Amino acid sequence: MPRFPIRSLFSVFLLGMPAPLHAQQPERYTLDDDAVAIYNLVGAVRVEPGNGAVAVQVTRAGADAARLRVVQGEIDGRSTLRVMYPADRIRAVAGKPGSSSTLRVREDGTFGDRGDDGDWGKHGRHGDWNEGRKVTIASGDGFDARADLVVRVPRGHRVAVYLASGSVAVTNVEGDIRIDTHQAEVTANGVKGALTIDVGSGSVRATQIDGDLSVDTGSGSVEVSRARGTSLSIDTGSGDVTGTDLEAGDLSVETGSGEIRLAGVVAPELTLETGSGGVTAELRRDVASLHVETGSGDIAIRAPASLGAEVEIETSSGDIETDFPLQVTRHGRDHMVGTIGDGKGTIAIETGSGGIKLLKGSN
DSSP, rough: OOOOOHHHHHHHHHHHHOTTTBBOOOOOEEOOOOEEEEEEEEEEHHHHHHHHSEEEEEEEEEETTGEEEEOOOEEEEEEEEEEEEESSEEEOTTTTTTEEEEEEETTOOOOOOOOOOOOGTTTTGGGOOTTTTEEESSSSSSSEEEEEEEEEEOTTTTEEEEEEEEEEEEEEEEEEEEEEEEEEEEEEOOOSSSSEEEEEESSSEEEEESSSSEEEEEOOOOOEEEEEEEEEEEEESSSEEEOOOOOOOEEEESSSSSSSEEEEEEEEEEEEEESOOOOEESSSSOOOOOEEEEESSOEEEEEOOOEEEEEEEEEESEEEEEEOOOEEEOOOOSEEEEEETTTTTTEEEEEEESSHHHHHOOO
C-alpha cells in the first residue's frame, strides 16, 4: 500500500476546497463625471489621488459578502456608485463592540444627502430623512458583509462619500470633497480644496488642509492642525476641539459640551463658543472681531502686544484679569467695558461661571 506524507495529503485537501468568501478579489469601477457620489453602509474607505476618471476599488468581506450588489448610475445630476445590502440588520465592523447605528436607506441604496449645503444640495427628495427602510448596524448577529473602498480622485473633481459605519481616511487629494458618516472615525491629511466633514458620531482629525474646511459632528472630538483657508468652521454637539497653526479669514468653533484649545491662530474674524467647558486661545495677530462665550468654564485669550479693540468682558461668577492697558468706560462687579490700543477691533468675552484672562503674547 503506497504511503503519502500527511503534509502532502493535507495540501491536496486544501487545493480541493473552494476559496472562502471572507476575502474576495477587489473589483474596480470608474465614474466618468466631474461630480460623483459614493454610498456604502459598512466598511473602511480610503480616498486617494488619481488620474483620469474617478476610480473605485471595492473589496468585499464577510460570510455574506457574495450577496452584496454594486450598482452605478446617475442620480440627481451626479454619477453614483452604491453598495446594496439586502438586509435590515447588518453586523458592525469587527473591533467596535457595543456600537450601534440606525438610519434610513432608500430603495436605490442612497442615504443622507441633507440638501442644505449649497451646490451639493441639488438632490430634492434626498432631503427627507424619513424616506426608505430602517437599517440597523450593530455588533453581534446580523448580515455579515462589508465593502472596503479605495476611491481615487483626479485633481479638481467633486466627490461625496456617504458611509454609515466604519472609517474614512482622505490623503493628499486636491478637489471638492465631502465626507458624510453616521458612525465613523474620519482622518484627513494633505487635502487641497474645499473639504466638508459631517459625522453623526466619531472623532475627526484633519491636518495640512489648504482650502475651506467645515467639520460638523454630533458627538466626538475634533483635532485640526496646519489649516489654511478663507473659512474654517468646527461644530460638535459634544466633544473637545483642539486646533494648532490655523489661518482663515473667518474662523468659528462651537461645541455644546467640551473644551476649546487653540494655538497659533491667525483670523480677523474669530468666534469661539461652548455650552460647558473652558476656552484657551493663542492669537498670532490682531483681530477685527473676537467673540468668546462659555456657559461654564474659564476663558484665557493670549494676544499680541499690539492688540487694539473695543472690549466688553462679562462673568457672572469669576475674576477678570488683563495684561493690556485698558481705558475703562464702564465697570461693574462682573462687567467691564473699555478700549485697548487703537480700539479698531471688537472683543466680546463672556462666561456664565468662570474666570477671564486677556493676556499678552508676542507680536
